[in-house]
Amino acid sequence: MSATASFSIDTPHGPRPATVAYRRAGTGEPLLLLHGIGHHRQAWDPVFDILAAEHDVIAVDLPGFGESPALPDGAAYDLPTVVAALGALCEELGIETPHVAGNSLGGLLALELGREKRVRSVTALSPGGFWTEAERRYAFAVLLGMRQGAKSLPLPVIERLSRSVAGRWALTSTIYAHPGRRSPEAVVEETLALRNATGFLQTLAAGREALFRDDVPGLPVTVAWGAHDRLLLRRQGIRAKHTIPGARLVRLPGCGHVPMNDDPALVARVILDTSR
Template sequence: MPATVSFSVTSPHGPRTVTVSYARVGSGEPLLLLHGIGHHRQAWDPVVDILATERDVIAVDLPGFGASPALPDGLAYDLSTVVPALGSLCGALDVDRPHVAGNSLGGLLALELGREKLARSVTAFSPAGFWTPAERRYAFAVLLAMRHTAQRIPLPVVERLSRTAAGRTVLTSSIYARPGRRSPEAVVAETLALAGAEGFAATLRAGASVRFTQDLPGLPVTVAWGTKDRLLVRRQGVRAKQIIPRARLVRLPGCGHVPMNDDPALVARVILDGSR
């Protein structure tokens, strides 16, 4: 069952309380799951039960996304704020340096947690931050178009479209290579999550100048990219390998930008192999 946890973080205006919604299941070494911009923790639902057979799985809604409230006044949605906040979240949950797996924005955050020595291993699926300026502008334009559609389309239309594979393709083909596999209920829920994400605009603005440029020596790192990623093209994975030369670079055949839905067994295997 989902739960919430609150913890204090520092800000230029003094301590602020951040509240995060999460779900925790399984046993073993801790594994923190981080979703992408505009999504929510349920993006990981297709793989959670597999992972929970070997890991203490903690799937979180990032601040300002899903069921997590927006960050309080005085806190920005940038890496220098969100990464320490995730470290404080782990402390509040009594978790010491978890394995971390993330997708897109969550992949970038996972790498940053690794850079700050707050993770024992990192698995990043199509992580942000390895783009050229042109690739970033394209990705942001697609994300803004998705957000605009989610906010403008009436809920009854979303529900009607979600009932057919063709309709789910209309709503989610930007992130899934196999949108017909996503359940109607999940498509409706993630469309509403995108429309209502309070942290979306500020996170996108903060990402305009972000690039990941540092190696992570001594840390097990896996970077995985779907061959059908239409949002962050797969050549960015080659750049990630050049920047983090000891990283394991994994190809995900037939998978889109959010591969957990497209091939749950493969994604779970990549995470478990990378965190052993």
């Protein structure tokens, strides 16, 4: 079940209302979960209940993704705008300095929230922003190809492909090391989420300038990378460690770019170890 929260953000036309969809459950210190570009909050379903045993967990559909509508007209999908929107969301929900875990784009946003001292710990799973220009172009080309594939396939074809391991591999092997472990229903839903994401192109365009260059001192930070990440190659984790010397760098064996489904127990343990 999802809920929504509305809040005001600054735009070139003045303050405008924005709305975000989220799922919330559990008790304990708050933990914010942020997905990657083209995905939705259900990416966290494999670990959500594990984390909710120790935390008040809020899995968010980022603006323009999942069930969250696009940002107001004129609002940019750049890091400052989205980070400010997440800060406003936390204020609206009564969450003060939550822990945060993010994957891909969500990992980059999590690190930005940490840099601005808006959170109490950061777990970044294959975060963006540590690429070379050639690596960024490669990743963005792959993402655009995935988006085009999702838009071109009729729904009955997506549903038919999702019913077989080979079909799930064809649809999701770029982001999962073990696509066969993803349920057919989840594969259909996330393919449609990629197709329908109103913020996809604007976010991708803003990402051309996205690099994370600053340390995140004074906070527990973990950067974790799937050993079989085919989208953001794991050598980018070494760059992240050089940028954030105090961070714990963790290798996720057997995991792809979106590791929560490949090894839920391992990913949950990494997040809980950081938040503890």
